[in-house]
Amino acid sequence: MVRRPAKPEDGGVNNSSGSTPLNLADYERAAAELLPIMSYDYFASGSGDQVTLRRNREAFERLTLRYRVMRGVGEPDTSVELLGRRHALPIVIAPTAFMRLAHPFGELSVAEAARDAGVTQTLSTLSSVSLEDVARTSDAPKWFQLYVLRDRELTASLVRRAEAAGYEAIMVTVDAPVLGTREADVRNRFSLPGGVEPANLADELRNLRASGEASGLQQYFSTNVDPTLTWADIDWVRSITSLPVLVKGVMRGDDASEAIEHGVAGVIVSNHGGRQLDGAPATIEVIREVASAVAGRVPVLVDGGVRRGVDVVRALALGADAVLIGRPVLWALTVGGREGVTNMLELLRSELVQALALCGCRSLADVTADLLGPVEP
Template structure:
């Protein structure tokens, strides 16, 4: 398997006019197994499909004659200003899709004024990502080696990360059939740069019928976390704490009770438990359980500014945008990512204006129809 060559200087494709269009353009330039790794889900990919279908069923009732004018897009996320109610989701091994990897995507996020979430399994060290000047949140996978968790936390704080996002829905990696069929493994030039040398050796070993990345994660990730572990983490850092991977409202309430500043409603983009509900389906119940005590963000399936408006209208503080940013990175590196974030802002501005809203806060007063209501 090889990684894509640099796309620096490649002319922009005029047919790419929305975030979703980057998918086809990325598929044309990525090796087939890398495309599957980035874009696939677990199992029969039922939950992957459900995320998109559920968002499409959400209708927002626009208001008229409200004098909204050109909407503002800025808001607050994790206690800090953001130019959009969106952050770039944590995604592993971004140098799989472009040689500049996380540095390019973080730089694009800086230019757009949105937070960038750096993954534990990033292929560039968190220090280099933070050096781009982006507002970086660090995403933590809980490792079996508690000392390494403590070290990662200290490094994130020392690097200047402004928030900590702990992912709680990966006791084991979901069974991703595309990766099993491809016997997917990382190429030699792509490593888990935040981990000590050799800690990702299994991820590079190809075995027929085996996902090397899943084997490596199984050896590295702690499979039996509890709420006491989350409480310990809360006591170890003063950074705002976001808990990602929550679907059940009871878990959302528990997360807040141990000190979470935000809950991210996520099913890992359909890559973990196949058969879980779409995140937008659970968003209203999670919001009710949190009851204003913490921010609530929506992850999984977001593909447009209209999707951002849908999440806001349901009551979310903002969203995480994942795959479209990787697709854009694959197509044209930093320039592609900048273009994607600019499109997202333009789409959200149009959606707010057409819905009669002057800013993201007003979107929360809109009426929403779902499923049988339409």
């Protein structure tokens, strides 16, 4: 069952030691104490030996920044233009499934916090609140993440519904022809508790239960998600919507170029938070290759292990236009619902402002490649 946060109204003071989270890692520690093990493991795990999951963080920590001084930074401007819209921060909420495992209001609370922070939320195909209900809660910009399902009519109806509800982009996840094995989910025989379900999907697809010795999600995924996708399917998605189509899960320059040839409006460098191919590089290690292939034709976003404001600066210095954050949203939602997510986003915003100031950057345009320092061996 979903355990209710001890103090849903208080996004700050809620961990066992009673201290206010000072950073995103504090939110994870506090959430670990509150969540049932099945949900915690589902959120936290990577696939296989979790090498890529760890590497996502370690690669950030190895990157140093050669900051500039005496640049009259004042209060740096953190805004960025993406898909024709000015965003207050170069930070987008990544799609993560089943947020009601973290908090009874799930995606609705995240929508409210995102709106308050001026941050775009990407809603998962597998959200536990319907895309229409999320749209009704907040008129802030939202993107819809699409898993292309074996059932193309159902897939097309998701896209049409997202467009009708006011979502501003379709983000097609391309790194999951099959679901990576998260062994903790297998051990726990992961399944959804009563009341939590993939709310966007037709009634007959809603039930996600473990049967036999496996994770219920893995079974659900292999039954419903199409493992035969090719670039032609991006053409198909583009043909059924007038919204910009982004691809999420690209890790190579040649794939990014191919995506652009198929008309995508943006590329998300992602290894799915270390949950798909274990053995993939950290995303931060491939941004430069992808950004140089894209050569400014469309925005390049990146996710995986962004936990500090300085990580945002690192990603931008490597050539990204913005980052997405996945798990920190789940931890903050667990700890404090809407307030928790609001506080977490404010922590990240203020860390970013400080990192920009300390790097001598007055705006994101000043975050250039020459800021990157020597890499630790």
